[in-house]
Amino acid sequence: MTLRRYILRRLLLLIPILLGVLIMVFVISYLIPADPARAWAGPQARPAQVEALREQYHLNDPLHMQIYYYLKKLILHFDLGISATTHRPVMNDLKAFFPATFELAFFAFLLAIVIGIPLGVISALKRNRLIDHVARIIALTGVSTPLFWSALLLQFIFYYKLGWLPAVGRSMIQIHRYTGFILLDSVLNGNWEALSDAFRRLILPAVTLAFYSMGYLVRITRGSMLEVLESDYVAMAKAKGLPERIINYRHALKNAIIPPITVLGINFGWLLSGTVLLETIFAWPGMGRYAAGSIVQVDLPAIVGYTLVVALVMILSNLIVDISYSIIDPRVRVGGKVE
Amino acid sequence: MSKGKCVLVFLLVGSLFAASLVFAGGGPREAEAAVEAVPSETLTYLLYGEPASLDPAFAYDARSNSMINNVYDRLITYPGEDASRFAPMLAEKWEISPDGKVLTFYLRKDVKFHDGSAMKADAVKYSFDRVLKMNQPPSWMMSQMMDLNSTKVIDDYTVQINLTAPYAAALSVFCHSVGSIVNPAVVEAHGGIVEGEVNPWMDQNGTGTGPFTLREWVPAERLTLDRFDDYWGTAPKLKTVSVLLIPEMGTRVMMLKRGDADLHDYFPFVNIPDIMGTEGVLIKPLASFDVDFAVLGNRGPLAEKAVRQAVSWAFPYKTVIDFIYQGYAIRSTGPVPNGMYGYYEIPENKRYKLDLDKANQLLDQAGWKWPGAPGSGFRTKNGQPLEMEILVGEAAEARIQQALMWQNSLTKIGFNLKIREINWAIAYKTMRNHESDGMFTGWLPDYADPDNYVDATLNSANAQAIWGSSYKSAKMDELVDEAKWMSDRTARAALYKEILELAFEDAPYVWIAQRNNIVVINEKVKGYYYNPIQPIDFRTIYKVAE
Numbered sequence: 080m081t082l083r084r085y086i087l088r089r090l091l092l093l094i095p096i097l098l099g100v101l102i103m104v105f106v107i108s109y110l111i112p113a114d115p116a117r118a119w120a121g122p123q124a125r126p127a128q129v130e131a132l133r134e135q136y137h138l139n140d141p142l143h144m145q146i147y148y149y150l151k152k153l154i155l156h157f158d159l160g161i162s163a164t165t166h167r168p169v170m171n172d173l174k175a176f177f178p179a180t181f182e183l184a185f186f187a188f189l190l191a192i193v194i195g196i197p198l199g200v201i202s203a204l205k206r207n208r209l210i211d212h213v214a215r216i217i218a219l220t221g222v223s224t225p226l227f228w229s230a231l232l233l234q235f236i237f238y239y240k241l242g243w244l245p246a247v248g249r250s251m252i253q254i255h256r257y258t259g260f261i262l263l264d265s266v267l268n269g270n271w272e273a274l275s276d277a278f279r280r281l282i283l284p285a286v287t288l289a290f291y292s293m294g295y296l297v298r299i300t301r302g303s304m305l306e307v308l309e310s311d312y313v314a315m316a317k318a319k320g321l322p323e324r325i326i327n328y329r330h331a332l333k334n335a336i337i338p339p340i341t342v343l344g345i346n347f348g349w350l351l352s353g354t355v356l357l358e359t360i361f362a363w364p365g366m367g368r369y370a371a372g373s374i375v376q377v378d379l380p381a382i383v384g385y386t387l388v389v390a391l392v393m394i395l396s397n398l399i400v401d402i403s404y405s406i407i408d409p410r411v412r413v414g415g416k417v418e
Numbered sequence: 419m420s421k422g423k424c425v426l427v428f429l430l431v432g433s434l435f436a437a438s439l440v441f442a443g444g445g446p447r448e449a450e451a452a453v454e455a456v457p458s459e460t461l462t463y464l465l466y467g468e469p470a471s472l473d474p475a476f477a478y479d480a481r482s483n484s485m486i487n488n489v490y491d492r493l494i495t496y497p498g499e500d501a502s503r504f505a506p507m508l509a510e511k512w513e514i515s516p517d518g519k520v521l522t523f524y525l526r527k528d529v530k531f532h533d534g535s536a537m538k539a540d541a542v543k544y545s546f547d548r549v550l551k552m553n554q555p556p557s558w559m560m561s562q563m564m565d566l567n568s569t570k571v572i573d574d575y576t577v578q579i580n581l582t583a584p585y586a587a588a589l590s591v592f593c594h595s596v597g598s599i600v601n602p603a604v605v606e607a608h609g610g611i612v613e614g615e616v617n618p619w620m621d622q623n624g625t626g627t628g629p630f631t632l633r634e635w636v637p638a639e640r641l642t643l644d645r646f647d648d649y650w651g652t653a654p655k656l657k658t659v660s661v662l663l664i665p666e667m668g669t670r671v672m673m674l675k676r677g678d679a680d681l682h683d684y685f686p687f688v689n690i691p692d693i694m695g696t697e698g699v700l701i702k703p704l705a706s707f708d709v710d711f712a713v714l715g716n717r718g719p720l721a722e723k724a725v726r727q728a729v730s731w732a733f734p735y736k737t738v739i740d741f742i743y744q745g746y747a748i749r750s751t752g753p754v755p756n757g758m759y760g761y762y763e764i765p766e767n768k769r770y771k772l773d774l775d776k777a778n779q780l781l782d783q784a785g786w787k788w789p790g791a792p793g794s795g796f797r798t799k800n801g802q803p804l805e806m807e808i809l810v811g812e813a814a815e816a817r818i819q820q821a822l823m824w825q826n827s828l829t830k831i832g833f834n835l836k837i838r839e840i841n842w843a844i845a846y847k848t849m850r851n852h853e854s855d856g857m858f859t860g861w862l863p864d865y866a867d868p869d870n871y872v873d874a875t876l877n878s879a880n881a882q883a884i885w886g887s888s889y890k891s892a893k894m895d896e897l898v899d900e901a902k903w904m905s906d907r908t909a910r911a912a913l914y915k916e917i918l919e920l921a922f923e924d925a926p927y928v929w930i931a932q933r934n935n936i937v938v939i940n941e942k943v944k945g946y947y948y949n950p951i952q953p954i955d956f957r958t959i960y961k962v963a964e
Contacts, residue, residue: 114850
């Protein structure tokens with residue numbers, strides 16, 4: 080199967096998958112013994128006002144009708160409904176929160192790759208030497224340390240004790256948000272103070288997230304490199320007298336990078352769904368906080384919208400990972416057999 | 419240049435750029451000061467949660483009201499800390515007819531909306547009719563005493579309200595944020611009024627006459643209020659109020675300790691030790707009208723008055739106040755809070771206190787028997803076990819601790835208390851469906867009148883609709899309704915005394931405490947005052963220079 084056909088097939092599969100996710104979320108929300116209208120109105124509202132909210136959001140309608148109304152709006156108007164708690168279109172909310180998560184995930188991801196992969200490679204090449212032990216300790220610490228603990232610790236040290244970095248938020252300087260990506264928007268506004276402020280606020284949460292992701296990357300890269308370094312063709316390359324640099328980076332790494340890419344893809348998808356604990360500690364207005372707030376408030380339109388977006392992100396990130404295999408290793412034919 | 423060297427140069431340049439961004443502005447502390455500049459005209463306020471809406475016709479939570487009350491004005495207000503009388507606001511003066519049904523407000527002539535247009539009587543009618551037509555959560559406060567024919571414009575600066583019934587607390591209702599006056603032209607330009615529906619623009623924006631305008635609301639990040647320089651009243655000293663939305667309590671504590679945040683009200687009791695002793699930070703415990711209680715479902719074993727009284731005698735009130743509220747609360751003996759008109763305190767020698775002997779005696783007399791020797795196991799009666807399940811909100815640490823303490827006491831009288839931690843949205847539904855027996859909860863005042871508390875808790879229809887309690891007393895319903903519409907304050911106070919004595923006798927709830935509002939404030943912040951009914955008022959606050 081050609082790559083183009085493979086991508087097309089995977090994209091078409093999105094439709095039944097997302098439909099299945101949507102139905103599942105509706106069913107679960109329907110079955111939860113909560114009173115969403117009461118949650119939105121507050122405990123002090125009178126029954127008449129609560130009932131009015133129920134009518135407004137079709138909560139008294141049968142489940143299949145609720146799903147029908149939702150799908151009709153989604154297909155005809157690309158409308159994810161109105162959040163019952165913010166009263167903003169869910170699409171607008173997601174457009175506001177998703178860039179925050181993407182920006183954080185992207186930089187954490189970048190940091191994890193820039194440090195994690197080289198460290199994993201070096202650790203494999205210098206096996207059982209000091210650098211290897213140090214790298215493995217760092218990796219294990221990254222993987223084992225709870226995210227919220229690292230976040231609190233970094234905040235305590237770098238904000239509270241040293242005063243080097245801000246504690247919370249994305250930006251305290253008002254700029255016009257063209258894209259929702261604060262760093263990019265700061266540049267587009269020509270506001271260098273805002274850029275500096277946004278960058279400084281990104282550091283602590285990005286480093287916290289990166290530390291966690293980097294731990295996995297180091298371990299997997301190291302393991303994969305070690306396996307490849309013991310393969311026959313590497314021994315052949317050594318026997319041929321090729322320089323070590325060529326052997327390690329052009330031959331070994333290219334084959335060893337496949338498992339880390341798989342991890343990266345899944346990891347990035349997970350990062351884009353938001354990490355509520357981290358976002359809570361740093362008051363980062365991302366998808367995790369949005370989801371957590373929606374769930375606590377039983378904000379059904381927001382819950383459904385969030386779930387659809389996350390499902391889409393996970394599917395697309397896995398697709399990108401699959402495509403990257405065939406780019407890195409031309410022998411891999413996606414959707415077919417390795418020749 | 420080789421590829422490797424290119425990469426090295428790229429990394430070096432990138433690092434230098436990143437470093438310059440980190441330290442731009444002259445160094446860490448100075449950069450922070452320049453970027454998060456907090457001059458004496460800016461107050462940084464930590465709000466304990468995000469507002470739901472800025473629309474006075476929809477918002478029904480304290481966080482939203484704290485913003486609405488600074489962006490909008492009402493006809494009347496409470497003077498400073500005093501919640502027992504009223505002061506002019508948009509109305510210079512008002513009159514009440516002898517039968518209490520007609521209120522006439524004479525408006526100020528110098529009031530401007532934030533867009534510069536003049537505020538006149540038609541805006542009052544529009545605002546009140548809007549609340550009634552939209553029929554959203556807070557509208558019941560107006561619809562209980564008004565309809566669409568009630569508000570009449572007499573002239574540009576005179577408005578008359580013809581109540582459908584002489585509600586004694588009518589003036590208090592107009593002090594609530596639901597009585598805020600909106601700009602009709604701006605509302606009409608942004609969706610107008612749609613019956614039974616919210617206005618999304620009004621949820622996110624402000625169009626009032628208040629001392630502050632809403633500059634921005636960045637969801638899940640902050641709200642920023644700017645001084646309205648054309649304000650009709652005394653201009654606020656603060657130029658800007660930066661309201662930060664920070665969910666993590668530890669982070670808020672750090673910001674208060676470093677002086678990066680100036681004010682935090684409704685500070686949790688459990689975190690007081692974290693901030694106590696911080697130089698330059700004051701902790702002010704202020705008497706509020708917030709009341710905490712346990713709902714007794716009044717079904718199963720709790721359908722019996724003797725059982726309800728027994729569990730009331732088994733609650734460790736003093737221990738809870740001393741250790742869980744850390745002394746920052748006073749004992750509550752009924753729904754009406756101490757300091758409010760209509761308050762009546764059950765005498766010391768009569769009120770419920772921890773007395774397991776009395777509790778045991780009541781249960782013995784009611785026929786609840788021990789399975790074996792007294793003190794062993796749980797009592798039963800005609801095969802029915804003496805037990806109840808009580809719901810506690812998720813992560814509501816203080817209430818969980820109270821439940822555990824109560825469980826310990828109840829075990830000693832042969833009562834099995836099962837504690838279930840649950841999401842609060844599910845809790846209310848569970849109670850209304852009679853799928854559980856009790857709940858720890860509380861009540862914050864809507865307005866300064868005993869009816870706001872009594873009607874919500876002791877009226878049988880509301881007891882079921884709001885709390886899921888099966889408490890039903892025809893006599894109580896009659897008394898509550900009579901007191902609601904009574905205009906003679908002396909007679910009304912006597913009636914509330916009778917209501918509260920009956921509530922004590924019937925024991926449909928366990929009244930626990932009237933808690934303090936803990937305000938943590940930087941000593942450079944002056945002019946703050948607390949009114950137990952009104953949300954925070956930024957107009958009087960100012961900061962002395964650094």
